[in-house]
Amino acid sequence: MSVSAKKITILFAVAAIALAALSFMASGLPDGLEAVAEHFGFAGMAAESIKSPAPGYVFPSIADEKTSGILAGFFGAAMVFALSALGFRLAAGKKRPR
DSSP: OOOOHHHHHHHHHHHHHHHHHHGGGSOOSOOHHHHHHHHTTOGGGOOOSSOOSSGGGSOTTOSOHHHHHHHHHHHHHHHHHHHHHHHHHHHHTOOOOO
16 A cells, blocks of 8 residues: 555644644653753763754744744654655655656
8 A cells, every 4th residue: 555745744744733732741851861960960061962953942043932842843843754754765765756
């Protein structure tokens, strides 16, 4: 059974909208690695290896933190989708129609 690109794009859009709508339920607590780093006192020693477009899962240029977080989540999901689609296309050896 072949799944069309249109169906996959619609599925992604529905998933991204659902994630954005539910993002307000995300925990404000640090994740496990951050919690351990804080507990043992080395959290401040971390160095950023790559400049992030959305550090802390927010866009610094957007004042409203909730809106910024939703957009960062949507952007992250879109990037994962695009990179996955590219990877699958390359792995399948299909050429993009022009």
